Structure formats: structure tokens, C-alpha cells
Amino acid sequence: MHGGYGYTLMAVNVRFVWSPIWHMCFAALQRIVKIGTPFARLTSRGGHGPSQSSIHHLATIWSSKKHASRPLLAWLKGVLKVERRNDALDVIEDRKYRLNLVVTDIPWFNTNGFDTLQYIGNEFKLAVISTSRNENAKLLPADFASRVILYFLKSMSVSSFETLWQHACVKEKGKATNAERASMLYENVIEASLGNTLAVCEDTPEQTEVTADDDSPQKNKKKNKKRVVWDEKMKRKFLEAIELLGSDHAFPKKIVEVMNVPGLTRESVASHLQKHRITMKRAHGALFPSSQFALNFNSSQGNPETNFYQLGSSSSISVPSSNFSPLFHTEASTSRSNLIHEPYGLGSAQVASGLVPGSRVNQTYGIETILPSIDIGGSSSNPNSTYVGFRLAVNGKVESGQTGVSSNDEKKAVVVNLSAEGAENESLVQYPSTSVDHVAQQPPSLPPMVPSILHDFESLGADVEIDALMNMVGSGGIFWEDDFDDTIFHNTD
DNA sequence: CCGCTTATCT
């Protein structure tokens, strides 16, 4: 798995993903497909496909979680594998007006890869995000940095991944102000949702349609203005909408539209929003009474839906709890820790070099956001995950520090204990000897956040026959059906 | 009513 892979190109559209990285694809798939994103995969890596162990690993997880075969099959069918870089470029070029974003994992030191970046940027006018498992970010040449809008250190996390499509949105709409971005996102989500119903999940047991009888205590609010019951599903949608729109753009009307619940009135949402804000403010002040840097946890045995925290007043990211994320939970059971990884926290070396992993390195596309990520922890493929910044551990503690960046330091982090409402403990555990010596002394400049998509892994379909999948993938792994574009670009132009 | 917010009511 180390090094030596060829060229991989990945482009993300609102509706689909090209990706070389299987586990990320799967994880992203679960989320993206939920909002209706068909996907495709394109890889050019000298004839080498994803490893069987990787496939098996993921397939096992999916199987054990009773997860859908349909999206999985759809995804597999959407795979296009090409042998050479130029083939990959051809594929992209053919569709460059339909793609929004290209993600690569071309190592920066790879000359051809460098050319590839340049080519994509110049010829296709596509935004490029690069990932690399390797090396210290400060070693990256500025030239490289200037050709990508974002740079990820591996392990790039699924959470980061799922936010990529939003960058695609940015590209799609050209330059957009921050104010416009919210509605822009909304539009694409709605669009994607339509695509989902049509292309991916023909029938989702999501409907829960009401048989309008005399007194149906259903939570549905079809016609009569029954009192709205904000059950978990409703709350989830609500929070999704908030996240998507951004907390400072989340107004009742748009929330209603994003939630897309028939009969749900703006007034109801407004009322709920009011309560929600009160709840937020309470938790806000409780943890950090006099700080702009606020964390809000409603964790533990409560609703997973409300398990989020907020950075700053204007933006928030979600942190899926472990039991809310079956895939990760499975992995975490063997390898521990759901981590949230937020590159702004520290890493002064990287900042000084002007290249913060995961942060903006280029303003061409107006990307102002960093990509929060959740490191699924030492999976077999990523024994030593690299992270710089903050991370959320499963024990509810937020750590800031770094691992895997320098050589063989082990634990070095500032641990912020977020125990029960009130007193925040901040204890210096240990600091790395070299690069980072003043960390989190004061809150970093508030990282702008990309709202991430909450996910719902349920009701995606039936189980899949693993063996069949294995055979399918094992033999050639090239799936490029005649109607591929019709499927993938369904409803597009 | 145009929509968002805040206050009040049940």
C-alpha cells in the first residue's frame, strides 16, 4: 500500500464522485448517496486496482451492518478503471463541463503528477484538491501548493471527503459570496435529492406514508394542522439543514425547504429554531463563559443527533457519535478512536510555511474553509494516521496536538476535558520536542467550517452477496457500461 | 402578510 501507486484522479460532482480510494469512497458513499449523489470512480494506476483486502474489509463491514447492496452495486458499476494517465485525463476532459472538482493523490514529488495537476488546472479549469499520505507538509513546494485549492495529509478522512462536494458546488456556481453560498448549497442538495430517488435508490423504505384515517397520531403533517412532533428523524433533518446552510444563514424559510417535509410550516420551524437557539446558547455559555471559542456537547446517552459542537458563533460542524456511525463504529471497535481532526489548531510549522494541511492554500476558487475530518483511526490501511490539529476522541475529550507528523513521538496533546457542564479542564500532557512548542495557548483564529452532511445509514437496501462483489471487482474491475453517462449524469444537461 | 425574531400562551 505504501507509495508507488500510479496516478489516481478523482473528481467530485454534486452528484457523483470519482475516487481512487476505496475506503473513502465507501464512507463517502454512505453519506453522499444519502443526499442522492450518484457516483463514479476513475482510477489510473498502472493496472493495479484496489487491494483485495481493502475490498473485503469494506464489504465485510457493509455486510455486517446490513447495508445496502444497491448503492454498493451502483458504485461498483460506476467504476471506470483506466490504465494510463492520459486515459484518465481523456475521461475527465470529455466530461469537464460536468465535473466540478478533481481530487488527486498524486505525490507532489512525482513529476508527471505535477504535470497532471497543471494540466487539469489549466486545460480543464477544474479545481484541484490533492491528498498525499506522505511527508511533512512544510516540505511541499509552493508551486505545488499553488495548483491546488486544498491539500490533505493522509489519512484523509471520510468526513473531509464528504465535504468535497460542497467545494464542487463552489466551482459549479462560479464565484459566490458567502451569503450566496448557503442558498447555493441548498439548491444543489435539492437537486441531488431528486437525482437520488431516480437514479440510485428507487424505493427507499424512508417514506412512512400516512394512511389518513380518523385519528392518525402520525408525525406527518399532511393537511390538518396537527401539532408537529419533532421526533428524531425530524430533528435530524433540522440539524442537517442547519449545518448545510450554516448556522448564520439558517433561517426558517430555507430550513423548511431544505428539510423538505411536506406540510411542515415555516412557523413550526421558526418555533423550533427558537428553542434550538436557546438550547445552543445555554450550552454555549456553560462551557466557555467568556470565550469566543466554544464547544457544545450534548453527548452521552442522549440523542446522537444533538452530539455536535460549535466553533465560533457563525459556523459549526457535526461530530457523529460513534453509535451514530456504524461504519466507523465497527472499525473503532477494533482500532479505537473516532477522531476529529482540525488542522488549524496548531502546527505552527505548517502555518509558517503557508501551507496548513487541509486548509486553503489558494484563493482562486474562493475556498475559505478548512475541512474538518474524522480520522477513523488506525485501520489496517492506515496504521499511523497523521493529524495535526484538534481531534475528538470517543471518550468525549478534545485533544489538540499532532501525531504521525514527526517521526516517533507518541502522545503529545493538549487535552481539554469536556466533562459535565461547567468547568473546562485544560491540562498539558506533553508537547513535541521540536516543531510545535506553543500550542493552543490561545484559541487559534476561528476556523471557518464547512458544514458537513449528517448521515443516515439506514434503509439503503438489502444485503449484498460479498462473494459476488468480490468476483465482480476481482475480474478486471472495469465497469463502464454504455449507459454510464446517462446514469451518472442523470438529469444533468 | 414577507419573513425573521421575540414574547407569550397552552
Place this chain on the structure above:
DNA sequence: AAGATAAGCG
């Protein structure tokens, strides 16, 4: 307490 309704306001 949760949600609806009223009222204030740009």
C-alpha cells in the same frame, strides 16, 4: 416542556 400563536419590526 414542547410547540403554537401573537406581536414587533425592518
